[in-house]
Amino acid sequence: MPSSPLAQFLKWEKEIPNQIFLRQPISGQWRTWTYKQAGDEVRRIAAGIQASGLPEKSNIAILSKNCAHWPMADLAIMMCGHISVPLYATLSAHAIQQILEHSESKMVIIGKLDDYAGQQAGIPKETIRLGIDLYSIKESNTWEEWLKKYEPVHTTATWKPDDLLTIIYTSGTTGKPKGVMHTVNAFDATVRQATKELNLRIHPNLFSFLPMSHIAERVGIEMIAIYDGGTLSFAESLELFPKNLMDTQPTAFFAVPRIWGKFKEKILEKLPQKKLNTLLSIPIVKSIIQKSIKKKLGVAKAEYIVSGAAPLSPDLIHWFSKLGINILQAYGMTEDCVYAHFNRPYANRPGTVGKPLNGLTVKIAADGEIRLKSPGNTIGYYKEPELTKSLFDEEGFLRTGDMGEISADGFLTITGRTKDQFKTDKGKYIAPAPIEMKLALNTDIEQVCVVGMGVPQPMALIVLSAAGKSKSKDELITSISKSIQELNPSLESYEAIEKAVIMKDDWTIENGLMTPSMKLKRNELEKIHLPKYPRWYQLPGKVVWEN
Secondary structure, eight states: OOOOHHHHHHHHHHHSTTSEEEEEEETTEEEEEEHHHHHHHHHHHHHHHHHTTOOTTOEEEEEOOSSTHHHHHHHHHHHTTOEEEEEOTTOOHHHHHHHHHHHTOSEEEEOSOSOHHHHGGGSOTTSEEEEOGGGTOOOSEEHHHHHHHOOOOSOOOOOOTTSEEEEEEOOOSSSSOOEEEEEHHHHHHHHHHHHHHTTOOSSOEEEEOSOTTSHHHIIIIIIHHHHHTOEEEEOSOTTTHHHHHHHHOOSEEEEOHHHHHHHHHHHHHHSOHHHHHHHHTSHHHHHHHHHHHHHHHTOTTOSEEEEOSSOOOHHHHHHHHTTTOOOEEEEOOGGGTTOOEEOBTTBOOTTSOOEEOTTOEEEEOTTSEEEEESTTOOOEETTOHHHHHHHBOTTSOEEEEEEEEEOTTSOEEEEEETTTOEEOTTSOEEOHHHHHHHHTTSTTEEEEEEEOTTSSSOEEEEEEOHHHHTSOHHHHHHHHHHHHHHHGGGSOGGGOOOEEEEOSSOOOTTTTSBOTTSOBOHHHHHHHHGGGHHHHHHSSSSEEEOO
């Protein structure tokens, strides 16, 4: 039976009013909201939105890091029948203005942010602002004032399956952000199918830290909590994230490859590989070590541990499996509402992203591109009819821009991005992703980008990890040269890495080289460094430093 996120929340508000819905750490203490308490706040904020006199089905933006007020803001917008426009909390004033103007958002709800002073100028003067005092956002309208000023609404909007629910602007590894439009049915179909097929538990305990403005966190964490009557906890800060996760011990946990790399690095800081191997080889000790590591990471109770957003090395998956941590890789995108491919606990093949959910039709085009059709597919890009047209092929399949292969028994392997491929001076096309995954296994490496336009052989641009930064140049030359020597024999001769270049600066969201979902913006990196490739290539030695 089709439903909507709002209808599901109202069901739980009525059936389990005293169960904890939201947990927010404030100054080291957990503040909680039951379904009844959250419902009361949502209804009062909805009353304030209604009193603002906005036209029917207005677009309302949410600018905030993940926090308890994010899902409450989302639900309040739904209660009024308006459409949400989530914004990444790290966007610059210019990017905020670009999206608010393009989406014609009438209001913006402003929550937990690191630099609102630097972002404020991006909000057009005519846009109504609702700030949240708890996070020190000072605006003429505040969440707390509205809670006192307005009585809870009793009549809420009724949503139909084809109604536009949200416009999610892609973080954009290339070009300007595009507004992906999703209906109620896309969310409803995805969550119901995933819950059924993955056998997700009712009333899950979830932890939210990846951007909620990203489709994976929105569907896989917020919507799963709302649909299944879950408890949703948040991190107070990056520094307190490990402690908050450990305190929460969620029943399902979702992360991206960079997080798994950092987890491994932290584990090896305490237990070097040789010592870890020894301890894991002793049966009684092995169980104690596994339980201790899982508890400290915060995944001791996790029934589902999922990785997405970018490819995760099979070697890293195997490394964690020895600790009793079984990572399931999944594959989805903003445009398909994560009606997607998943590995399952009973059918997990490292190196693949698993099999499709029922109802998802998949084909590989002649050029190797993965194309998809499902109830989760977007209805198009907001105010971009030509871009929408080019997003689908003549049979109505979504063009993903990803390259892939399907095994005889239905497991999908991602082999790269159609636009990430580059041609070396020898005229050979290189798919960098598989090479990058293998190099990134070296714990001295935090980030890696394989490039090669304008030079005879590929080069690896490398950002060092904390462990790598603590080593001498000679130690790094030995470590990285060894990784290249071990990797090259497994590659075609034209794919072999000729040179590694150690970068001066990290690639971050703040300097525009990473998306908020921690994917590398290859185009932006190439813009800065492409002219330097020939000079770096000519420098003596296998490992050189950017200068």
